[in-house]
Structure formats: C-alpha cells, structure tokens
Amino acid sequence: MTCSLGVPLIVIGSMNLTRTLARGDFSCPHCGRLQAYRLRARRPFLTVYLIPMIPLGDRERFVQCQQCRNRFDPAVLERDSPSTSRLTASNSSAAEAFEQQWLRAALLVVIEHGQMTEPEIAALQRIGTQLAHRPVEREELGQLCSSAYQNRISAKHYVQSVAHLWSDEQKQTVMQACFLAASIDGDLQPPQMELLQTLKQEMQLTDEEFQQAIEAAVELE
Structure with a gap:
C-alpha cells in the first residue's frame, strides 16, 4: 500500500492475543458444580501489517468455564483448596x-452499566483515597479498567473468585x-x-455486617 506520493504506508495497529495456559476441572461458582475450565492469558500487541510485533502490556489471566462460558479471576481455582490462606x-x-x-x-460495580465517565473516574479516585489512605492515580485506574473491559469478568464473578481470600473485616x-x-x-x-x-450473599455477610459496612461507608462521604 502506498500514499499518493508513492511512499509506502506502514499500517500500524494493535490486537489482543489470547492463549490457553492450562485446562482442568474446577467448582464453577455460576454452575454450582464441577466443570471443565481453561486458564487463559490475554496480552495486547502492537501490530505492523497485522503482524503482532511488540507487547503493549502484561499478560492478563482469567479462567473461563467451558459450560457457562463465564469468566473468573484465577484465584477461583484455589477457592476450594483447604491450604488457601486469607x-x-x-x-x-x-x-x-x-x-x-x-x-x-x-470499579466493576461502576462499569456494570457500561462505559465509565469522567465524574465516575474522579469519584473512584476519591473512594480509593478514602479507603487506602493514599492517592489513587488515573493511570492505576486506567490499567484496572482496561483489564476489566478486556477480560469481561463481572463484579459478581470477580467477588466469587476472590472472596475466600478475605477476612470478615x-x-x-x-x-x-x-x-x-x-x-x-x-x-x-x-x-x-x-x-x-x-x-453481600457472595461474601456471606450477615444483615448486621452488611448494615455496619454501609454505615461506615456513609460516614466516609
């Protein structure tokens, strides 16, 4: 392909390459039974003439149930392991x-309804600062947001994947x-x-614990 001046045009773009790292069986939180899964890794690449050349970020891993096709964080594979520590x-x-x-x-709660807006980004930065007691940069949110959109793991399925790692507090x-x-x-x-x-149900919080969390959140506003 050349431009009007006869100079060859270099076609540059990007693509996501996804490969399967492992297969096995796991207890799918959505299906509620043992199902086959694939552990997959997605990585964006800079392409030249549609050929992937340079990786643009780290690999993002996710687990996909072969039955319901839902996606989960890789931590879901350790959910039923007795040796898993909180x-x-x-x-x-x-x-x-x-x-x-x-x-x-x-962040997944925010994008549950679609694309994230500028006011929502600012609000998430504020929430992060309130709870983490440190500034949360736009770049950090941007990386998490990009991963969330690409991996397509819902808020429910993400919590199902990792809640076993958390203490009650x-x-x-x-x-x-x-x-x-x-x-x-x-x-x-x-x-x-x-x-x-x-x-609340996925984290197995009682009504009292749920209410306490909401009251503590309101006090932060």
Missing part, C-alpha cells in the same frame, strides 16, 4: 494485593468500596441495590 495486612505485599482487589471490585471494606461505587451518581437505583445484595 490475605492479611501483616505484610506490605498482602496489603497491596488486597487494595487492588477491593479497588477492582468497586476485609469483606466489610470491600462492601464499603462497592457501596460507595454503586452510589456515585446519587441515590441507589434498583439494579445497584440488587447487585449489592448479590455481593
């Missing part, structure tokens, strides 16, 4: 991992973040209220 704040890496998890859960933090995210636009609408109830 995340604690006893070391910085565990604390950082948990921060990423509740922030991702909150951490579950309340996650619920606070999700409540604040659901109420970004003002009053909670029926879809947001239903989603919060679903997340």
